[in-house]
Amino acid sequence: MAVLLVNDLSLYEYRGPFDVAKIYLAIGNVERAYALYSDVKKKAPQYIDDVSTENGVQWNDVFEQAYDDYKNSPLTLHDTRIKDLKLLVYRSVLDGKPREGxxxxxxxxxxxGLAQQPGVKRIAEIGFNAGMSSYAFLYANPDATVVSFDLGEYDxxxxxxxxxxxxxxxxxxxIFGDSTKTVLxxxxAHPEEKFDLIFIDGGHDYETARADIRNMRKLAAENAIVVTDDLTPWLAWGEGPHRAWTEAIEWGVIEQDEIVKDGEVVDEIHPPGDRIYARGRYAK
Incomplete structure (x- = not known):
């Protein structure tokens, strides 16, 4: 049985220690939520596995990711409303609803950092999701504006x-809708509109990723920075984006400048790795 503080006792009597941890996570008290979760995990790990199987939610991953974000978040973003955007996602998970990474x-x-590059004023992205990348762009560059294209499938x-x-x-x-249509x-509607920075983090199937890379070229300013996410072909969601990005380079659509794997610049894409994105420019 988990040992809880006095303030938790009334909740514990009705919901149990793990449900209390989920409540704290839902209201944004990540530190307290993680402490309770860790106590349950230490004393009854099978219980968390059973609940995860029953709910279809990998609760270990949810709590570990939430705490990792909380612990490692740099001051410049931790003190902003990024945490409120994350809270929207956590609450959706707690309600048993789907989410996107x-x-x-x-x-x-x-x-x-890219948003702060000289000359970057107009930014476009495919994949708004919970708005964190939009927030980062706008927070970093007070003079920038952002247009986001998103399927709009999450509440x-x-x-x-x-x-x-x-x-x-x-x-x-x-702009909500299918990006393969809405971008065009x-x-x-805005044939003269051009963007200095383009971030592509949309559909993970090959056809959508390929269309997004090619269609955004029409909106790219000269020497626009282009970043594509999820270039991990050994993971299911990375196969399509990796193939589309690689082909764009081979076919002379993209000139690649940099690859980043799990926060570190690398020379090539290869496993292992959880998050890989690349920066480049549209070839002239």
Whole structure:
């Protein structure tokens, strides 16, 4: 049986220690949530496995990722409302709803650094999700504006958009729909609009990833920076983006400048690795 503090006793009597941990996670008290979770994991690890199987949620991964984000978050982003965007995702998971993976702290800081490059004013991204990359862009560069294309399949998208608008009024536009169509529609409606930084983190199937890379070329300014995420072909969600990016290089569409694996610059893409993204430019 888990040993809880006095303040937890009333909740424990009704919900049990692990449910209390989930409550703390849902209200954003990650440190307290992780302490309770760790106590349950130490004394009854099988219980967490059983609950994960029953709910279809990998609770070990949820708590470990939440605590890792909390512990390692740099001050520049930790003290912003990035934590509120993450909380939207955690609450969705607690409600048993699907979610999409988001950029980690290293990637958010990498993207923020690109947003601060000289000449970057207009930024476009495919894949808004919970708005964390949009937040990083807008927070890092007060003069930048962002247009996001997103399928809009997760319920935390609209409230995430509300947070972005509260923090950066008038600087963000969110377009819901299939990016293989909406990007071309946007270009047709704004033929002169060009972007200095493009972040592609959308559909993971090959056809969508290929279309996103090629279609965003129409919106790219001269020498625009292009970043594509999820280049991990040994993981199911990375096969399509990796193939599309590699072919774009081979076919002369993209000139690659840099590869980043788990926060470190590397020379080539190879396993192991959980998160790989690459930076380049559209060939002239």
């Amino acid at each position: 988001s950029a980690d702290e290293a990637e958010l800081n990498y993207l923020a 935390y998208g609209p409230p995430a958009k509300d947070i972005i608008d509260e923090e950066f009024p008038g600087r963000h536009e969110l 529609e946007y270009h047709a």
